[in-house]
Amino acid sequence: MQPTNTTQKYNTGRSLLFHFVKGSKRFFGAAVLFSMAVTVLDLFNPKIIAFTxxxxxxxxxxDLHGFLGDLLADIGGPAYLxxxxxxxxxxxxxxxxxGAVSRYxxxxxxxxxxxxxxxxxxDELYDHIIHLPLTWHNANQTGDIIQRCTSDVDTVRRFLAEQLINLMRVTILIFFAIIFMSRIHMGLTLVAVALVPVIILYSFFFHSRIGQSFMKVDEMEGRLSxxxxxxxxxxxxxxxxxxxSYEKERFGKFNELFMNxxxxxxxxxxxxxxxxxxxSGLQVLLIVSFGAVxxxxGDLTAGEYIAFISYNAMLTWPVRMLGRVISEMSKAGISIDRIRYIMNSVEELDAEHTQTPEMNADIVFEHVSYAYESYPEQEKAEDPEDTGKRKKKDREEAAAQKPEPKRNENPNVLTDVSFTIPAGSTVGILGGTGSGKSTLMHLMDRLLELPEDGGRITIGGCDIRNIDRAYLRKNIGIVLQEPYLFSGTLAENIALTSERMELDDVRAAARVAAFDETAMKFSKGYETYVGERGVTLSGGQKQRTAIAQMLLRKPPIMVFDDSLSAVDAETDAKIRAALREESRDTTTILIAHRISTLMHADRIIVLDHGRIAESGIHEELLEKGxxxxxxxxxQQPA
Ligand SMILES: Nc1ncnc2c1ncn2[C@@H]1O[C@H](COP(=O)(O)OP(=O)(O)OP(=O)(O)O)[C@@H](O)[C@H]1O
Ligand SMILES: [Mg+2]
Structure with missing residues (x-):
């Protein structure tokens, strides 16, 4: 399975719109009915004026008919009034x-x-996005995703709640106004209506142009943010x-373009x-003068004349709006397509019948090969001048579609990697930067999906492709190479994945990570607030927070991806000693550049450019030369 596949679950914008509108249909239905009531009541006023x-x-x-006519006759006609x-x-x-109640x-x-x-x-977008595979997130810009979830959602909202309802209301208004006007005077109605198509067309074309201009503004705003x-x-x-100053200048340039x-x-x-x-003024002028004639x-009474002018005035706005609504519909179409792209991207899916095997078992990598997908280069905010050069259609197409990933173009990051990690043992992985160590671990955790022809990874004999993803990740604890902390307290960050937070447990975990002493020295101890992404902590402190976070969970498989790189050698040794105590029957994978970090491992694997160069225990490997x-x-001191 290609993780960044798209489906055609919603094959048109309309089907997605229907899906979204499911829960709110009755409200919109009621809104339409009430807006019709408002319109009909509005149409009464000129009639009352004419009658008066x-x-x-x-x-x-x-010339009243029906119920009102009878009522009037009963009370004694206009003379009584x-x-x-x-x-x-x-x-x-x-x-x-x-009218007021209906409006309300x-x-x-x-x-x-x-x-x-x-x-x-x-809700649905967020839920979908957080379940999309990591590769999808790598391929899409965060800013762009955010814009799709905010301004595009808003455009769709406006389309349904304002434009579509207005369209119905205005159509009804125009329809009835014309009927009432024609009952007053046919000829004058023809004069009034003659200019209507002109105004609608004019408004439509203008708003199409304005729409393009709006899109440019939107684009500029996106780039700026x-x-x-x-x-x-x-x-x-x-x-x-x-x-x-360089950044300010760059911002200034964009800001000016945005303003322009x-x-x-x-x-x-x-x-x-x-x-x-x-x-519109011309049209009113025509009606006023023809009507006066x-x-x-004597073809028109004064009351009818006033009523007619009122009806005509009622038409002016809606007619102009109609053109606008029609032209803005295309904007909503683009937005819904941009949202559709997200909703059609395939979430991380589990196999049909997932398994949850015992995880304290041998982990076997069998002929694992992997290449990253490559994506056509993303649009950069570097070239402010190109805005508007592309045709509108191109922009629309680009908005709706996203580049398809290509896996085959890239060289293998891992090639034919095979080895076994016996249950409960400690394995060290050593290799230069970019040799594929982190990739290997992300494959084991299924953050990256191993393609069908890329070999297999098994745990206790079970292919990880068949293991329930959440279960797998719960049981494999990875201290990521670049730990990410959330804004919150230290204790909250350490207890991130645990349901209950007991300070004693948090401290015990921190102690193994050689962090307890440091934490207690902070002015607020474990209640110290770490800023966004943990900016208030040093690199080594962040790493140790992440280690404590994993230790608290006590997963049966623990991975330390270069997790001791930012601590000094002494702390490194202290943590390793504590870990050895703590993780007797835990399968441990240590990734490091420093030999001293992993020399005591039961087995050491040396990766070189994505291939296993050699493996064995420390002494063997030294001897091999x-x-x-x-x-x-x-790494020996000179
Ligand atoms: N998301 C990605 N897309 C494309 N290529 C990637 C991606 N992540 C990593 N690579 C490439 O894969 C190769 C292996 O990366 P990896 O992160 O596995 O190396 P590593 O052994 O962990 O290195 P280090 O010791 O520096 O952490 C590198 O050449 C890197 O450029
Ligand atoms: Mg790495």
Whole structure:
């Protein structure tokens, strides 16, 4: 299995959208209904005005039908209303109140729907991302993943909660407004509607342009934040190399480009609003003048004239919005595709019937070969000028797809490695930097997946490919070469993987790691806060925290990947002595550059460029006079 495979679980953006919207559908449904109610109630107002002007004030026969018509006739027609104007006022107030209630529920339902949707999206994305294989994380930039989980999620939310619902509302509004207008005067309606397609098209094209501009701004923002993130993470390096002014200049350049892209966007928007207002103004002018002519000729009453103008005014906004909504839909399409890429990436999957064998057993590496996958180079934030040069389509394609990893291009990091680690024994692995030691351990832990044709690793005769991954990792404790501490207290970091935290246990583990004394000297002891990534600790202290963390778990297999490199020789010796006591029946793998660290191992394996150069016990290897001997001689004090 290629660990960075993608599936077509969600083969279209729409299927993923349907999946996400499952829990919030009823809220959105209710929001649509209430928004329709709002629209219908809004449409009442011009009717009331027309009725008041023509029938109540002007004394014209009321053309009310149905229930309202009967009611009016019962109480004595418009003449009665003229003397009892408060009835009209109550009616208007009732309509307004109903409108307000509907608006409230529309907003509430819409908010609930979108927050539920966004929460589901975030939860599922996060859950998926933390289960994706390490190789996937190596191949994808953190900043990019974060952007997909934040701004792309937000774009999808806006699309559903604002644009789609608006689209429905506006369509209904336009539909009914046109019907009501045509019932007032057909000719005038044709005049009003004539410009509608023009405005929609104009708005659509403009917003497509604006959308492209927005994407550039987004891209610039992504680059800017990626740069800041990298610099803040590497703030020590920036300081140590005195790169502040260089970095500031680089930031300044990007910041200026970012600003320029915003200004460009704002200029476009300014043109759009100004011309849009002008075209809408023209349309109003047409209606007002034609309507006035019709009024003078007696084809239109004053009330109808006012109502018509109100309906027309109601149309102006929605029509312009329609163009915008249509054009922004493409943006949501891109975002959902970018999210789909993550959701379609294959999580670490266990075999069908996983096993949980006894782990205090022999570990056998059989003809293990491994090459890392290579990825086409990631887009760098180095070239600010190339923004916008690529065509929109290219950008969209790049956003949706990700480079496929290629394994075969790379040379083997490990070649035909075979050896056995008897249960309970201690094995040392020695080798130059880059000889494949860490890779070997990550394969054993299945952080890296051994390809089918790459040999096999067995524990107690069971291929690790068939062992439940969580079980395997729980039983193999690796002190990583670069330990990573979380922000929190020292005790929390040591007890990271244990459910219960007893200070005595924490201290016992720290004692073996020769760390207890040091920790107790800190002003707050084990309650000392270690900053983000443990920045407040020295390299050796971090390593010993990581060792204590593993010892607390007491896994049956322990791996120390160069874990004593940052402690002095004396502490090294102390830890090893304590460990020997502690780990009598634990299988221990010691990786080191220093021969003194692993010379007492039951067996020492010397790796050279991914192959086993020699193996045996310390004395044998010395006698052989090979690579081990050479390293030994180099490390003897002159
Ligand atoms: N994620 C990766 N992608 C591609 N190549 C990698 C990756 N990680 C390591 N390598 C390469 O694999 C080779 C072996 O790396 P590995 O980390 O196993 O060496 P090592 O023996 O642990 O070295 P050291 O003693 O410096 O820790 C190196 O040449 C390294 O460049
Ligand atoms: Mg290593």
């Amino acid at each position: 002007v023509d029938s109540v004030i002007g004394g014209k026969e009321a 003229r003397t009892h104007l408060y009835i009209l006022a109550v009616f208007v107030a009732a309509v307004a109140l109903l 529920f529309f907003r509430l339902m819409n908010a609930k729907g979108q927050e539920k949707l966004v929460r589901k999206m975030r 990626a740069m800041v993130q990298e610099n803040l993470t590497g703030v020590r390096v920036v300081r140590a190399f005195g790169r502040e 892209s915003w200004v460009r966007l704002m200029r476009l928007l300014a043109i759009f609003w100004a011309t849009g207002d002008f075209v 019709l009024c003078v000729r 090979g690579l081990y001997r050479k390293i030994y001689d180099l």
